[in-house]
Amino acid sequence: MKLTHKELVKRNKTFTMTSWTAQKDWDPISMVRSEGVYFWDADDKQYLDWSSQLLNVNIGHGHPHVIKAIQEAVAKMGHAYPGIATEARAQLGELLREITPTEISKSFFTVGGADAVENAMKVARLYTGRQKIITRYRSYHGGTFGAMSAGGDPRRLPNEPGVPWIVRVHGPFPYRSPIYHGRTKDEGDKVAADLIEQTILFEGPQNIAAILLEGYSGSSGIMQGGDAFWKGIQEICDRHDILLIIDEVMSGFGRTGEWFGINHYPYVKPNILAIAKGLTSGYIPLGATLVTDEIAAYFEDNPLWAGLTYSSHPLACAAGIANIEVYKKENLIERAREMGKVLRSGLMDLAEQHPSIGEVRGTGLLQVIELVKNRETREPMSGWNLPASEPMRKVAAILREQGLSTFVKWDWIFCAPPLIINEKQIQDGLAMIDQALTAADEYCDA
Ligand SMILES: Cc1ncc(COP(=O)(O)O)c(C=O)c1O
Structure with a gap:
C-alpha cells in the first residue's frame, strides 16, 4: 500500500520520536527514494538536497559502487564482533x-x-x-553526554552541568565577537x-589533556x-605539551x-x-577515533578502555572502503573545491x-548565509538560540515549497550540497x- 506524504508523516509521528524538538512541532519532509543530489517525497515531489542530509551524504544518494559493496559484504558476513579481525x-x-x-596512523572504529x-x-x-x-x-561535537558537554551548542543547556572536566573558551568569529572590534581579522585571530x-x-596547563x-x-x-589562530593553537599545544584533538x-x-578541514592549515x-x-x-x-603512532604505542602496553558492540562493523567498513574509492576515482575532493568556487561566487x-545578507561564510561546499535586518548595525534577522522569527519561518517555508531541502536555523541558511553537484544544479x-531572500529583504530597514 502506497502512503501519501501526509499519511506517512502521521505514521511516523504516531510511532516514533524525533530529535531536538517538541514532538508536536515536527513537520518533516518525507522521503521514499533518492538519487544523486535529489530525493522524492511520498507524493513524488522532488527535493534538491542542499544540505547532503546532515552534511554527510557527500558522494550523493544511491551510488551503485557503494550499494554493491554493501550487498557483497552482507552476503559474506552480517556481523563480526569488535574482537575479531x-x-x-x-x-x-x-x-x-x-x-x-x-x-x-591508527583507527578505532565507532558507530x-x-x-x-x-x-x-x-x-x-x-x-x-x-x-x-x-x-x-x-562548536558542536555530538549529542551524547560527554560530546554534548564538549560542544558549546545551547542544546546542552537542559542537561547542564554536564561533565565537569570541559573548559569552554571563546574563539574566532570576526563578524560578531568583540575580540575583533577595531582589529583586523589576523589581529583578532x-x-x-x-x-x-x-x-x-x-x-x-598540567591539568589539561587536550584542546578539541x-x-x-x-x-x-x-x-x-x-x-594566525591556528598557528597560535599549535604553539600553545607545543608550549604546554597539550594534545590537539581535531573533530x-x-x-x-x-x-x-x-x-580534511585541517588540511587548510598544513602546519x-x-x-x-x-x-x-x-x-x-x-x-x-x-565513525572513528584516529591517533598518532606515539599514542598508539602507549596503548600497546596499556588497555584501551573503550568499546562498542558495533565497533569495526564489517558492513560499515565495507561502505567506508567503497566511499573512499569513489572519492578518489571521481576526484570528488578537487570537484568540491571547484564547485565550491561556483557556489561561493553565486552566493x-x-x-x-x-540587503538581508549580512555575511556569507565558509569554503568549498560548506557555506552559510547569515541574514540581518540591517547591514550597518548587523541586527540579526532572528537571533541566536531564539525561536525562529517570522522572516526566517518565511524563508524556510519558501525554500521547502520550491523543493530545496536544507537547514535554516536562527539567522542562517546552510549551503552544503553533495560533492557531486554540478553547475546547473548549483x-x-x-x-x-534568491526567491526566499526577496521575501527576507522585506523585513530589512529601509
Ligand atoms: C563537528 C561534529 N562533531 C560531531 C558530530 C556528531 O556526530 P553524530 O551525529 O554522528 O554523532 C557532529 C554532527 O553533526 C558534528 O558536526
Missing part, C-alpha cells in the same frame, strides 16, 4: 592512514561522530593522565588564540579562524575542498582525529542584490534561495 576493517584502517594528516569524539577525549585523558579538555563555545592560552594558564576543535567550524555557524566529523571527506599537527559522516556518506553508520552575487539551488 576482518579484511574490511584492516583495509579501511590502511586507507585512512593514507588520506589523513601524516602523523595520524558515529559523537562516540568518535567521546573516545577521542577518553584516549587523550588516558594517555596524558590529565583531566581537562578545552573546547569552543561556538591572534587575540583569540592568546585568550585561549590565558584560560589554559588559569586552569593549570573542529577542523573547520560547521553547524555552529561556520566561524573559522585563519592562519573532522562534519568538515572531513572533501566537504571544504580538502580531504597544524593533530594528535587525535574524530571522523564520521562522509566516511560512509551515511550509507551505513560509522556573493546574491549578497550584492539582497544555479537551480541559488535561484530558489
